[in-house]
Amino acid sequence: MSALLAIEDYHLAIPTFDGPARVLNGIDLALEEGETLGIVGESGCGKTVLARTILGIGPDRAERKQGRILFEGRDVADLSARDWRGIRGVKIAMIFQDPMTYLNPLFTIGRQLGDAIAAHARAEGQARPGRAARRVRAATLLDQVGLREPERVLDYYPHQLSGGMRQRVLIALALSGKPRLLIADEPTTALDVTVQAQVLRLLRDLVETLGLTVVMISHDVGAIAALTGRVAVMYAGNVVEEGPTARVLARPLHPYTQGLLAALPEIDGAIRRLSGVPGTIPSLIDPPPGCRFHPRCPRATALCAAERPAMRGADPAHRVACHHADLA
Amino acid sequence: MPTSPEPIPLLSATGLVKVFHAGGRAVRAVDGVDLSLAAGEVLGVVGESGSGKSTLARLVLRLTEPSAGRIAFDGRDITALDGEAMRRLRRDMQIVFQNPHSALNGRRTVGEAVAEPLRVQGVARGAALDARVDRLLDQVSLPRAFRHRYPHELSGGQKQRVCIARALALEPRFLVLDEPTSALDVSVQAQILDVLGELRRELSLTYLFISHNLAVVRYLCDRVMVMREGRVVEQGPVAALFAAPAEAYTRTLLDSVPRLPRP
Ligand SMILES: Nc1ncnc2c1ncn2[C@@H]1O[C@H](COP(=O)(O)OP(=O)(O)OP(=O)(O)O)[C@@H](O)[C@H]1O
Ligand SMILES: Nc1ncnc2c1ncn2[C@@H]1O[C@H](COP(=O)(O)OP(=O)(O)OP(=O)(O)O)[C@@H](O)[C@H]1O
Ligand SMILES: [Mg+2]
Ligand SMILES: [Mg+2]
Numbered sequence: 001m002s003a004l005l006a007i008e009d010y011h012l013a014i015p016t017f018d019g020p021a022r023v024l025n026g027i028d029l030a031l032e033e034g035e036t037l038g039i040v041g042e043s044g045c046g047k048t049v050l051a052r053t054i055l056g057i058g059p060d061r062a063e064r065k066q067g068r069i070l071f072e073g074r075d076v077a078d079l080s081a082r083d084w085r086g087i088r089g090v091k092i093a094m095i096f097q098d099p100m101t102y103l104n105p106l107f108t109i110g111r112q113l114g115d116a117i118a119a120h121a122r123a124e125g126q127a128r129p130g131r132a133a134r135r136v137r138a139a140t141l142l143d144q145v146g147l148r149e150p151e152r153v154l155d156y157y158p159h160q161l162s163g164g165m166r167q168r169v170l171i172a173l174a175l176s177g178k179p180r181l182l183i184a185d186e187p188t189t190a191l192d193v194t195v196q197a198q199v200l201r202l203l204r205d206l207v208e209t210l211g212l213t214v215v216m217i218s219h220d221v222g223a224i225a226a227l228t229g230r231v232a233v234m235y236a237g238n239v240v241e242e243g244p245t246a247r248v249l250a251r252p253l254h255p256y257t258q259g260l261l262a263a264l265p266e267i268d269g270a271i272r273r274l275s276g277v278p279g280t281i282p283s284l285i286d287p288p289p290g291c292r293f294h295p296r297c298p299r300a301t302a303l304c305a306a307e308r309p310a311m312r313g314a315d316p317a318h319r320v321a322c323h324h325a326d327l328a
Numbered sequence: 329m330p331t332s333p334e335p336i337p338l339l340s341a342t343g344l345v346k347v348f349h350a351g352g353r354a355v356r357a358v359d360g361v362d363l364s365l366a367a368g369e370v371l372g373v374v375g376e377s378g379s380g381k382s383t384l385a386r387l388v389l390r391l392t393e394p395s396a397g398r399i400a401f402d403g404r405d406i407t408a409l410d411g412e413a414m415r416r417l418r419r420d421m422q423i424v425f426q427n428p429h430s431a432l433n434g435r436r437t438v439g440e441a442v443a444e445p446l447r448v449q450g451v452a453r454g455a456a457l458d459a460r461v462d463r464l465l466d467q468v469s470l471p472r473a474f475r476h477r478y479p480h481e482l483s484g485g486q487k488q489r490v491c492i493a494r495a496l497a498l499e500p501r502f503l504v505l506d507e508p509t510s511a512l513d514v515s516v517q518a519q520i521l522d523v524l525g526e527l528r529r530e531l532s533l534t535y536l537f538i539s540h541n542l543a544v545v546r547y548l549c550d551r552v553m554v555m556r557e558g559r560v561v562e563q564g565p566v567a568a569l570f571a572a573p574a575e576a577y578t579r580t581l582l583d584s585v586p587r588l589p590r591p
Contacts, residue, residue: 097511099427100430162381259515
């Protein structure tokens, strides 16, 4: 089976005032059709840059240093603007972290959804749906993402929506076509838990009925647990642990993953001081040698400062990049 | 509302209403809300999306004009305050907006953004200003070198932290946080919550804390208010309310929190 999306040893650098930031440092990830992959990791570790790079809209001036990203077997770096038109927003749908940037402030929600619906019909060689048909379809999409009174919301302008309403409009836009791959960057964090549960159910349905493939980036480990089959944990531009979601959450192998999970405040259970992972992420301009996590790691030894750990695991499905992980 | 012999609340609002017109109809985004916050208290606001939380936040800070109701800060009615008097008050009342992406000016560096309130209010200059900016960046766990960066060079959570640093710069007495940790991973979130907790202990800072994350609300807040369709449907001490919610809606909210597989 060939992967729908394959990221192979991908390195990316972005020039900054203080020198090039090595934001992606050898990422390896692959997704089969119908798989759901979660990506978690500290703020600033490269999740959004990775997602945007997959879509060919990475930061300006970003430079690929090594590796490649294959979608349907083709290197995305080789795609022309014309090729992208049939892929971005069509075969690969995306939900971005900052909804306002992707909504046009001058048009109503109904107009923007209607345009997307018409564009998808065109992409599939169908006749342009009429105004009434577009409106009905748009209202259905808004209803699916849990917006009450969708008819009314169609006549709203983006600034008239609350944060969570806006985010759901963006999800509706992403799902207005028939994407093969959905890349969702923090799709549910601005939503209250009841709506979040509904959105996650909708995504799960699409995975089950249409075989939709999903990459979901989220800080919300609960949402990751609810939707994804596999999870990749990123730290400072590297994937440091990857495996079946339930396994990784229940038995994290990397000291960073362990710290991350220990920092979660819980809704029930005692209120304790949140430990977190002490310290901050390293500079990506001048990252620590060896394992990028070693300066913050409780288990670090001289080896960690000297040598970058390779991904390994007793079980090939659950792998970790740590010299001292307890693999037994 | 407790109108006991307690000291005067730092912030209080009575009968707040905000009506918007959208999609050809009137929306009562906030529909008769009373609230009162003692100095040093942390009041959480939870509720479904669109229930009026952000609108309420903007109202109490006088960033949106209320359709009805009164707001008092430190014992003084500020409902009709304008111009210079309101500007002076801004120093004591700050907000971290829900959307960090549009809250920052794209043409200002992080250093300029954080220094701006200090400069405008004439609090610090020169080396003292630089040192203060460094300390604020430390507090929100951002590398000091980020002072040269522009917003588009930051991740979502980094932008959010710049907004938090900016809001903390003037050591306000009252801080509204609208989903301040939604773009943060748990470990940075823990550090920010620790900083907020410290400031509260040291400076008696008072917070209005809006969040969808009920676990975080439980961790940080003393009292919590549950909103629905512009109204407060339930409120009380956070532990008691979460342990025994009276409203069906609050129960649904609590039951929907995804539980994690634990070892
Ligand atoms: N255009 C840019 N120029 C320079 N540095 C950048 C640029 N865009 C992102 N970065 C840096 O690259 C790193 C990764 O950013 P990215 O947005 O991918 O983080 P993230 O993992 O999505 O974080 P968050 O969870 O906070 O959204 C960050 O340290 C960020 O400061
Ligand atoms: N400028 C505006 N014009 C018209 N309607 C508005 C405006 N701002 C907010 N509203 C409406 O007011 C209601 C409350 O919005 P608000 O942003 O206060 O909700 P919220 O509780 O903060 O939701 P969320 O959790 O999604 O951020 C919504 O129905 C929204 O559509
Ligand atoms: Mg991001
Ligand atoms: Mg809001």
